[in-house]
Amino acid sequence: MAEVHIEDHSSPIKTPQQLVVVVLLSFIVPVAAILLLVKLITGGMHIDPDSSAMSEEAIAQRLKPVGEVGMVGDAESTPTSEAVIATTPTPAAQASVAAAPATAASGAGAGEQVFNTVCQACHATGVGGAPKTGDKAAWQPRIAQGIEVLYASAINGKNLMPAKGGAAGSSDADIKAAVDLMVAKSK
Numbered sequence: 476m477a478e479v480h481i482e483d484h485s486s487p488i489k490t491p492q493q494l495v496v497v498v499l500l501s502f503i504v505p506v507a508a509i510l511l512l513v514k515l516i517t518g519g520m521h522i523d524p525d526s527s528a529m530s531e532e533a534i535a536q537r538l539k540p541v542g543e544v545g546m547v548g549d550a551e552s553t554p555t556s557e558a559v560i561a562t563t564p565t566p567a568a569q570a571s572v573a574a575a576p577a578t579a580a581s582g583a584g585a586g587e588q589v590f591n592t593v594c595q596a597c598h599a600t601g602v603g604g605a606p607k608t609g610d611k612a613a614w615q616p617r618i619a620q621g622i623e624v625l626y627a628s629a630i631n632g633k634n635l636m637p638a639k640g641g642a643a644g645s646s647d648a649d650i651k652a653a654v655d656l657m658v659a660k661s662k
């Protein structure tokens with residue numbers, strides 16, 4: 476009688492089937508728990524490949540370098556033709572050239588083009604410590620050096636300022652015109 480009593484309380488598992496179920500559960504439950512944990516942790520990292528933030532443009536936009544320097548080297552093959560177009564004497568242009576005293580209309584035009592496409596790449600934003608166009612305080616001491624010094628710096632380069640702003644194909648006259656423009660905007 477006493478033996479039967481002990482057997483009653485020895486284990487909740489009474490049949491072989493129950494044993495099999497318990498053994499199986501003891502494998503499945505931890506594995507399921509781990510899977511759920513992994514899902515919980517990585518769930519927040521879900522990336523929707525269709526979202527607009529993952530488009531090629533958006534990614535390229537995020538990866539693109541902070542500054543872009545336009546090298547006018549290969550674009551230089553065309554300016555001659557552009558300059559020719561600019562200098563093609565229309566009656567109105569002829570009149571204005573005749574009216575303008577000493578300034579060469581084509582030089583100023585090419586200078587402005589260099590200024591807009593090359594120089595402003597750095598001087599509009601101040602990349603690498605470039606004095607910003609229009610920043611009078613930054614330009615005042617530079618202008619004080621004299622225009623010839625500025626021409627020389629722009630043509631030969633100075634510290635992070637590359638020779639001719641990197642537009643090696645530009646003529647000295649175009650660079651000087653660009654300096655004139657930059658200085659005029661910064662006085």
Ligand code: HEC
Binds near residue numbers: 598604620
């Ligand atoms: C890659 C960037 C960059 C480009 C492009 C660039 N500059 Fe500069 N520029 C600079 C930096 C940086 C300085 C400051 C140099 C210093 O004093 O250390 C500077 C300074 C100057 C100065 C003042 C020089 C002096 O002696 O104080 C002039 C003038 C100038 N640039 C003209 C130009 C002109 C004209 C162009 C276009 C043909 C141009 N820059 C294109 C970066 C650039």
